[in-house]
Structure formats: C-alpha cells, structure tokens
Amino acid sequence: MERLLRRYGAVLTGTFIALTAFWLLVLVLLPNFTMLESSFRPYLPAVEIGGQKDFYSFRNYLTIFGTPFDTSLLGMHFTIPLRILIFLSTIFYSALVTVITFILAYPVAYYLAKIVSPKSLPTLFLLLFVPLWVSEILRAFAWWIIFTFNGPLNALLLGLHIVDTPVRWLGYNSVIVGLVYTYVLFMVFPLYNAMQSLDSNQIEAAENLGSPWWRTHWRVILPHSKPGIASGAVTVFMLCAGSILVPTILGGTSVQWFTQTIQSWMLEALDWNSGAAYAFILLTLCIVFVFGMMRVFGVKLSDIAK
C-alpha cells in the first residue's frame, strides 16, 4: 500500500483502487451475494415481497428432490428425482468430454511443443485459432448441419451403404461430439504451454537411458505437464457444465442439461429465486471441481488461470 502510494501518488492510487473495487465489489462479489441471499427466499408476487410469506428457507433448494423419474442404468431400473438425474448426467457427460478432449489434445500439444519445426509454428497456430475465433454458437451450428436428418453425415453413410435408412443423430452423442469440438482447443493450449517449458534434453536423456516412448511420456512428460492438464481440465469441464448453446442446439428434445433447468426457472417460470438456488448449486459444483483439481494435481490457482 505504502509502496503503491510512493510509486504512483495519491490520485492515481485512488483511481486504481476505485476501479478495482468497482470491479470486484459491484460486478463480482455483491451480485453473487445477492444471488445467494435471494436463493433462500420464496418466489412471490411483487406485492407480497417483504410481507409475511417472505422468510428464509431451503425450499428452493429442496425442489431439486421433487419430480421422481424412472430410468435405467446398466439394466437396473430405479427411480430418481429428475433434476438430480439432470445434475448428475451433466457432471458425467462434462467429465467424459474432458477426458476425450485430453486424449485428442495430448498428441497435438506434444507435436506443437516438441516435434514440429519452429518455422511452421505460426502458420499452424493461425489455423488452430480459426475455429477459436468462430463463436461457440456457430461451431455448434456447423455440427447441427452435419448431424441433421437430411445432412451430409447421413448422406455419406447412405452413399457408402453403411446404413440403409438415415439415422437421427441429435441426442447425447451429438452433444458430446459438439462439446468436444467446441472446447478441445482449450485443452490444447494449456497443455502446449506446459510441455513447451520442458527441456527437450530431459526427453532425450530418458530415451538415452533406454526408456521406451510410453515410459518417457508417463514418467517425464506427463508429470511436467501437470499444471497444463489441470488448467485444461478445469477450463473444459467448466465450459461444458456451463454450456447452454451446445446442448440446446445439438441435443434435440432428448437431452436435458443442468443449465437448461436454470434457464427454464429464470426465463420461462420467471421464478428467479429458484433460478438463483440452482445457479448457486452450479457455482458450488465449479468451486468444488477447481479445488479438487488443485488438490489432485498439486497446482496453484495461478497455474490454472492463465
């Protein structure tokens, strides 16, 4: 603080603090507190707000246990609250997408960091960045075109006589494909950054000592890439769990994502209090996931957010 004053004087220091305080308080902290507060209050018509019925309770949170739903998993039939099912399947599919993006991205990152000649790197990066610049909604839309009933994928499969009748693709499978496509680059770049900082001599030393390629990856490259894996995994998982566009566009009617539940509370039922409660559940999930990743990979927050 004293250092700040000495370096920048009172007026500038005051400006910096004011701008930062506006950001962190007015745009970040207070809105989240408001959300938390209103998630404990009932949804009431405007005239009754502040009245007798307006008291704190967990009612909004408990609605997640309502609406029993029959489903089956691995041949077992059971009943589970619908929104719990949606919540769990959102987590499951987001984690699945995270794993798939990691498998797809790992060789790409390794190729960029250690194999390709540095001269062609800028060109490759330019090509990789193109889809990143195209907005998420258009990336999802591109796959919608491919997956659509009379679309090119069915046309190709029919043409090759792999299928006899067009397939209805839209569902969880197409959502997974769309999410992987949309977010795979968020796995590539952190991995690349981490691998790039690894001294190539270490890889050569390992090979020189007779280590087979898979062991070199397992014992040298993978451990070194830990911060990148953590960063990529957090980013991809959060984007997946928080996505509205991809499940809506590519999911058709059979897919239910947790964000869609929040969306229907907020924009269709206009029950903002329940919406706040569900949004807070999602936020909690994300916080737990971030801290879990930091624990598992032994990295700091500054390694994840770069």
Add this chain to the structure above:
Amino acid sequence: MSAGIDLDDVCCDFGNFRAVDHVNVDIQPGEFFSFLGPSGCGKTTILRMISGFTEPTTGVIRIGGKDMKGQRPNQRPTALIFQNLALFPLMPIWENIAFGLEVRGVDRAKRRKRAEELLELVDLHGAADKMVSQLSGGQKQRVAIARALAVEPSVMLLDEPLSALDLKLRQHMRAELRTIQKRTGVTFIYITHDQGEALAMSDRVGVMSQGKLQQVATPREIYNTPANGFVASFVGENNILTGSVQNPGGGMASFVTPFGTFRARLGEAAAGQAVKLYIRPEHMTLSETAGTENSVPVTVGDVSFEGSFITVQGITENGTQLIAELRNDGSATVPAVGSKRSMTFDAARSAILPDGIKAGA
C-alpha cells in the same frame, strides 16, 4: 550551480535491519565524492536517501543547506544515474535526454536544441533520433549522463554506472566522467565497490562497511594511512600479522608476534582495541642479509612473475606467510624457490590498526 550535501547523523532501518548507521559527512559543492564499500554496506541506501526514494529513519539530509525532509525525488535538485541506466526504451535518444525538460513544460523546439547540445557535450552528435536499442553500452552510458545533465542538477548521483561495461571501456569512461564533472562543476556523488574507480576519480572517498562510515579522506590518505583494518584490507592488499602492542609513545609502538617484535606506526583510536599489524606487499623488501630493524628471516615459497612486478611468498619459521611485491625495473632477479632470504619493512610504512567500526558499536 552546484550544492553541498550534509548528512547529519543519518540512520536508515529496514525492519530490524539497520542499513545505514549514524553516518555523518559534509560534501563540498563541486566535489567528486565516492562512497566505496562491498555490496550490502549501505552505500546504495545513502544514495536513495539523498535522491529521495528512501526516507532516513533518523537524522537530517541537507542539500545546499536546505533540509530535504518530505521533499519527493521530483522536487530535489538531484539527478540520479541508475546502475542499469534506466533509459526509456520506447523513446528516441533525444526525447530521453529532454524528458526532464518536457515534464517542466519546455517547448519542443527548445527541448530538441538542448538535447542536441548535450549530445555534443557527451560526444554523441547524430544519435538524436536513434532508439536506445541501437546504441552500444558506452553510448548508452553517455546518454544517461546527458539526460541527467539536462535538468541542470546541483548534484549528480551515480550508482555504479560503469559496472556493466567491459574493462577497457570502463577505464575510458572514468576519465570521461571526471572531465564532464570538471567541465560542469556539478557535485558528483559516486557509489562503487571498485576501489580503482573510487581512487582514480574522486576528490574524497568515504569507505563504508556494515552501514558505518569507516573513513572519509582523500584517495592518497585512504591508501597510505587507512584509519582501520577494514579500510586497509578493503583498499589494496596487506600482510596482516596478529600480536600485541608494547611501549606505545610518540605515535609509534612495538608489536610482539611469535616470530619477532617489530616497530610500527600506531594508528589513532587503536588504544584499548583489538589490533593487528598491516604491511602492504609493495612496502616489503627482500634481501639476502638481515636488516637492522623489522627484519624477518623467511624461506621463499611461491614466486610469480606478473610483468610489472614480481610477487614473492616468504614463509617464516613458524609457518606464517608473508607477501612481498617487488617492482620489476628490468634487472630484478627472481629468487629461487626454497632459498633463504630476509623480508624487511619500514616502520613508518606499516601500521598497527584497530579492526574496524562494527555495526551497533
């Protein structure tokens, strides 16, 4: 134009660490004054206090007789030349030099003209529109000096500005700095750990150790009559003998060691303190026969021929090593290793000195 600087009982603490400890020194207007000492001795802190980046914990700093307390760096009549020069990399050379004028609201044409004049002064005409990255180390040095001179400071503060240069350029720049100082008449305060620089350029030198000013004197006095053991051994080489003092009187005393008793000058403030005997290698002579006074029989150990002088290592009967540095006048003979010789020194050119002023003392 130039101003004197008065440090009056100045202390500076960083937490529990006392970086500068009761420093008193009066620097005259137009003087070239150096603070000399090893890294961490507090000399840079003194410079930062004079320039206003650090406030003294206690004590008063006066520039031109005026108390500088509470005056910010941009309000003081000082210009600082940084160790890494701190030239603005995004401005062309002339804007760098004229920056001090720009912030004082001097108009552009005048600024440009003044920058060109200063470039002339430091022998860099034609470099006005270049960028900093286009210059060599020595040229950057001169730009930094010109930039500092542009604000017409009464005091120039230089923080080891030559340390990044290679040896040859450094020696050239010493002379150049001295010339510029004499030409402008500005008070120069120079910080360095290089004794050669301090001795060659300064009117007076302040030797520092552990935050304490050990001695303030002319380069000659610092070298010939060091005030204490720290100054003696930091500036130049010494043979250092341990022993005890006997029969002090008339500025002289006897010094008893396991291999003989010697007469030597008794330094001031040596009374009642732990003392050692200091003899410079170049004041030690080597002969085949023993001298009348202050003579030690030695066996010649290592001999190294260094060109302008020859270093001879002699070992006394109890194993103490003494070094003699003999001038090579072209006919000097190199003694054989293992031969018996005597090492002799002049009583007036050796000194019994206390160890040095310690922090907290």
Add this chain to the structure above:
Amino acid sequence: MNKKRDYLFHLYMGLFLAYLLIPLIIMGGASFNDNKVPSIVPWKGWTDRWFIDLWNDDRIWIAFRNTIGVALAVVALSVPIGTAAAILINSISGRMRAILYALMVAPVLIPGIVIGVSTLLFWSAFHVGAGLHLSVLGQVSYIAAFVMLLVLARLQSFDMGLEEAALDLGASHAQVMRRVLLPHLYPAMAAGGAIAFFQSIENFNITLFTRGNADTLTVYVFSKVRTGFPPTINVLALLLISVTLGAALIYEVFRRRRAAIAAMHEAEGRRAEEAGIA
C-alpha cells in the same frame, strides 16, 4: 524409428486440423446452396439469395448494431479496470495479493450462466431492469480478468527503475504514468482490448439472461433454433469468419513487421558495441 513416429504425428496433426476446419467449410459452403435448409446436400445449385436475404433482414442489422455497441462498451470499461487492477496487484505482496488475485481470476472460472443470473438479480434489487447495459456489466466482470492477466504479464517485464528515473528527472506521478508506464503497457492493453471485443461479440450465456428484449447476434442466431435455421445464418457465419480471419492476418503482418524492426535495432546495437570495443 523416429522417422516413422514423426510421420504418424504429422498425419495426426493433419487429421486434427481437418476435423477442426471441415465443419466450418461445410457451414460456409451451405451459404451458397440454393436449398431452404442449410446444408450442402442435396446441392441445388449456386445462389446468392441468402446474402440478399441477410442484407434485407432488419432484425439482424439491429442485432449487429447492438453487438458492436456492447462490445465497444465492454472494451471501454474492461481495459481501464483490468489495467488498474494489474498495476494494483503488481505493487502489493503477501496474503493481500493472494486474496485479490484469487478474487480477480475467479470470474473466469465462474460459469457464464451464474454471472448472468447474479448480475440480473443484483441490479433488479436497485430497480435497474434487464437490458444491454446489464449485459455490458456482466461481461466486464469476467473479461476484465483477461485484460488484468495480460497487463500483469507485461508488467513483469517492466523495469521499475524507469519510473524512479522519470520521478528523479522531475516528472509528476501523472507524467510518469502517461510517458513511461502506459507506453510500456500499450501492447498488452491493445491485445486485451481486442480479446475483450471478440469475447464480448461471441458471449452468449451472460447476454441471454441480462439482455431484456434486446437482440445481439448470438442471441438472434439462437432464437432461430426452434424455427430451424435459415441459410442466412450460414452467410452470417461466413462473413464473421472472413472478418476475424482478415483482422488476424493484418495483426500478424503488423506484428512481424514490428518484430523485424526491433531485431534490426538490436543488431545495430550489437554492431555499435563491437565497434566500441575495437
């Protein structure tokens, strides 16, 4: 052995790029197909009618104007905020710094939908209704973090001695800021501004909850999901891709030119060094 391995890697990279780019090509190609549904099969012949339809679509022009307006407002807010925050956090240390840093990067890790909901609720408590102004504030809350991270990285390469040198030469704090620190930060601030602009344009999650009745391009496109996308969306996509690609290429050309000039200057400095020693 290594040759074979490299060959496999090249092949994989090629396939990966194809996987990334082919969907976009299909989407772009469909904008020229004279077919009422956006697809490249069956191909019913070339047409420019979707371009004309897009041109004549008033709603999309309004959405376009809104999008640009929101993006500019987001840039105007997030660049100063992110820069101030970066300078602030760069000058403090210890626990306070760790806490502030965590607070600043948190919005990047919060799902957009949560930001959207919380922004809407917070401002409605002050009777500020939904609308694009809330979209701007919601977007700034996480986009400012990107600017902060970029500027902070740039600050790490800043020599604090330059600030002191300027102060010592008599500059006021404001002059130091304007002439020394900000010029050093401009590249990072410009990059931050560009990222803020594009992030804002493609933002959907926050905008959906805060927009009120106003349209932005992403929301407009999304509103077509239920009705089935008209091929005008493909044209829009094609145009957006072309514009961003063009901007990226121009940026790259400028970047290379600047790098070349810097390299030339450094070479000259080295030559001066050698000449000085000789």
